[in-house]
Amino acid sequence: MNTILSLPIRLLRLMAQSISLALVQIWVNKTRSVLTTLGIIIGVASVTAVIAALSGLKAKIMSDIETFGTNRIFIWPTRPDTGKYKNVPWDSIRFKPEQFEGLLTYCPSVASFTQIDDERDSIRYKEKTLERIRLSGIESAWHQIESRPVIIGRAFSAIDQTQARSVCLLSQNLRDKLGMDRDCTNELVTIGYRTYRVIGVVENRPSMSMIGGAGGNEDYEVFIPFQTMYRNSGNRMWFMVMAASKSADVSEEAKAEITFFLRQRRHIEPGEPPTFNVQTVESEVRTFQKIATRFTLVAGAIVGISLLVGGIGIMNIMLVSVSERTREIGLRKAVGAGFAAILTQFLVEAVVLCCIGGLIGLGLGQLLTTIIAHIPQVDILDKAYIPAWAALMSLGFSAFVGIFFGLFPAVKAARLDPIEALRHE
Amino acid sequence: MSEKPVVIRLHDIRRIYKVGSEQIRALDGVSLEIYQNEYVAVMGHSGSGKSTLMNLLGCLDRATSGVYELDKQDTTRMGNSDLARVRNEKIGFVFQSFELLPRFSALKNVELPLIYSRQAVWNRKELAHKALERVGLGERTSHRPNQLSGGEKQRVAVARALINNPSILLADEPTGNLDSKTSEEILGLFRRLHEEGQTIIMVTHEADVACHAKRIIRMRDGKVISDLPTEEDTVWTHRPAGAGR
Incomplete structure (x- = not known):
């Protein structure tokens, strides 16, 4: 032993x-x-x-x-460097709203999406005018994807979109900057040279240290229905699409589904590089x-x-x-x-x-x-x-x-x- | 004497150093036998080979040729780690300058060989205590070397040498750093150990130290020139009282 x-x-x-x-x-x-x-x-x-x-x-x-949302997917048009579509006119590259019809049906991993475009314009309320305010054309899914709900009033309805109504939403900061009442619905503001009726107030963007520098004019935002913006441009506007997958885990599936769906809708021949980009935040994070x-x-x-x-x-x-x-x-x-x-x-x-x-x-x-x-x-x-x-x-x-x-x-x-x-x- | 078992048997031991192209024969054909419970003094002038002999007997060095059997084991064929084990188990060293570790207490110093012992020793402290009592230092176990007198230091060293019950106690000029009174003390201790049955080999160049042993081996130029019981050793000029009993 x-x-x-x-x-x-x-x-x-x-x-x-x-x-x-x-x-x-x-x-x-x-x-x-x-x-x-x-x-x-x-x-x-x-x-x-x-x-x-x-x-x-x-x-x-x-x-x-995490606050930004890891299940987000960005889709935007590009002209490929190679292949058949290398030299097509830019105008044929841009997205058209009808190309996204039925996307949710064909892409089961996608929870919601919104077409979106940002511009700069002036805004006037009574005697007060602010220049170069961020003007975004959005659809109602935007609030959910961005986690920025409408806190007063209502979001854009389907009718606002189809009829391209002149209605708008303001961010809290912009409402305060313009000196409006807390509940400013039904007030009239002038954006550019068109008059819009305010139908609600959107929560301020969360302050983030690293991405999308907050502060300055970025906090003053005004939103109009995407269709209103699109028609005002004479149906010739460039825009992108922001979607959300059902969870961050399925964002790669969602990306594949969107790619497949858009290739069909945009009639891209097999083997050719696509005329759009699909980017998931998840892959960015990785x-x-x-x-x-x-x-x-x-x-x-x-x-x-x-x-x-x-x-x-x-x-x-x-x-x-x-x-x-x-x-x-x-x-x-x-x-x-x-x-x-x-x-x-x-x-x-x-x-x-x-x-x-x-x-x-x-x-x-x-x-x-x-x-x-x-x-x-x-x-x-x-x-x-x-x-x-x-x-x-x-x-x-x-x-x-x-x-x-x-x-x-x-x-x-x-x-x-x-x-x-x-x-x- | 001859009825007792042989502890050390040297046969034609040679130890040759090479210094440049020159060969130095430190030991040149030494053969001798030492029996159990012998008390041997090895004498000789510096350069006579007595230190080399001591190192060989202590398994600190290897012979160039020849056979050295310790307790019937041939050490010349052993590897370094086996030699370390032999040193640990069969040999107790006492040095001229004590070689105590300054930061350790007497007890810890005595325990040292047990650290390197093959057997797991659970009662190290007890054994160290007993060894210190055996050399008459049972009271000073917690003192550090710098709190001890020269004689006490050497007794601690003897206790350390004895702790593993070695076959031989090898003392290299054990009184070299001590005054004559303490030298007598240490030699008295050696005599007592001898009477208790310990085999002792002591290297010295002092005749009045050597005469305490029972047998004197004299060396010169790497050779044994005389090997006689102390009484018959004729080289004495004078014999201190009480020597060679």
Whole structure:
């Protein structure tokens, strides 16, 4: 029983002894140990802080995209660079409203869609005129896709669309800017040179830090029925379509269905590149995440080099330690320590030193992260945090640096000739 | 003497160092046998090969040729890790300059060989305590080397050497760093250990130290020039009182 159990027990004991011995050594040489591990400390602190900042940035952007809606799909006309439609007139490229009739029937993964176009125009209410206001032609599905409901009054009805009525919706901000009452329905405003009746108020756009910079004139929005805008242009307007898939999971299916549907409606011959683009937010998100991850890794790797530099410091001090303790090594060998025992002792010392440095560095990194996250005015880093993988990776890398740079001094120690070592002054 | 088992058997041991193109024959055909419970002093001037012999006996070094059997095991064929084990289990070293680890207590110093022992030893502290009591230091176990006198330090070192019940106690000039009074103390300890049955081999160049042993091996130029019981050793100019009993 003893022989079976003795090997693992001896190994455990050896480790425990080596670690306690290493801690004693490190404690005895406190100043030197701290100075030695400074490289590791700074390395780990900067790695974790950089990764924390990038992770925070990513989290912030991701949460923006979440508010924005990950199930959105954008469809717009383009002229392909190759193929048969390379040189067709631009006018034949543009979308026509009838091409989208029946889209919901043929594309089961699509929940809703709206044709949309943005322009700039002036708006006048009584004596007050605002120039270059954002004017959008939309359909009622827009409110749901954009998550911006009509809070007062009503959305555009089918009749508003088919009859191209001169009615409009205002954003809260625009209503206030024009100095209208809270309930401004049935008031008349002039957009460009046409007069519209206000039928409701749309919730303000949510403020987002990264996408579609809020603020300025962007918050003053006026909406009219898409058909009204289209007819006012003489049926020659370029526009795009915004759709929502039933969930973000089926957005790729929705994209395929829309592509198939539009190719038929626009009579694109098989094998020819399409004259439109379908883009899902989901795929954008995936691309973004891929880029962000790669960026984080590259930044981590660059800062990781400082850990290697720190490792050289560790190697240096371990060599000093070995040379200082030559007699001790000689004695240990004389009383029966083999190659493995001495090697383990010095290797464990280097690893423990590095891991302590790693832990201190991690603490410092957390401190830096907290500071970054609380810089006033810079709110894009509010969500900075050290991901668990980064913390584990830093510690793992510290241990690796300890093993890698501790190996040479440890082998040197383990190889010492006991006679020479005991004679060493 | 001859009825006791052989602990050490050396046969035609040679140890040759190469310094540049020159060959130095530190040991040049040494053959001897040491039996259990012998108390042997190895004497000789510096360069006589006594230190080399000591290193070989302690398995710190290997012979260039010849056979060294310790407890009937041929050490010349052993690998480094087996030699480390032999040092751990069969040999207790006592050095001239004590070689205690400065940051460890006497007890921890004595425990040191047990750390490298093959057997899992659960009662390390107890064993170390017993060893310290055996050398008369049962009261000073928690002191560090710098809090101990020279004689006490050497006794800690002897306790460390004894902890694994070695086949041989190898002492290299054990009194070299001690004054004459403490030297007598340590030699008295050795005598007691010898009486308790311990095999002791001691290297010294001082005649009045060597004469405490029962057998004296004299060396010169890597060869044994005389190997006699202390009473018959004729080279004495004077014999201190009480020596060679």
